[in-house]
Amino acid sequence: MTPQQRAAGKRLGAYLxxxxxxxxxxxxxxxxxxxxxxxxxxxxxxxxxxxxxxxAALAAVLAVPLEDLAQICLPELNLQQTG
Structure with missing residues (x-):
């Protein structure tokens, strides 16, 4: 596991x-x-x-948009909402 994966896991865990x-x-x-x-x-x-x-199951239970979790895990992608 890379340091980036570990850091993303910690951010995801803290957010959840x-x-x-x-x-x-x-x-x-x-x-x-x-x-x-x-x-x-x-x-x-x-x-x-x-x-x-x-x-996805945790996001649904906690009413957290999956897009938010993606942004937390991969902030370098600078995900933007479309619509």
Whole structure:
């Protein structure tokens, strides 16, 4: 794993942790159909490259646009919304 991947994983995890707010990790994990341990690993950056389906499920549960998560993971792309 590259340093860039590790850094992106930490940014993603911190953002998801903030988006979770006061909700219990087990509640969010269950709603996203992942284990609480997987959520913990993502939030702490220990799982720096989670599967897309996992990220998409968390985004849906936390009401976070996938575009926001892409921008967090790949800020150098400077993604712009179209529409």
């Amino acid at each position: 942790r903030q988006a979770r707010g006061d909700r219990k990790p087990a509640e969010v994990a269950h709603a996203a159909s992942i284990s609480p341990e997987t959520l913990r690993k993502i939030e702490t950056g220990r799982l720096a490259t989670p599967a897309f389906t996992t990220v």
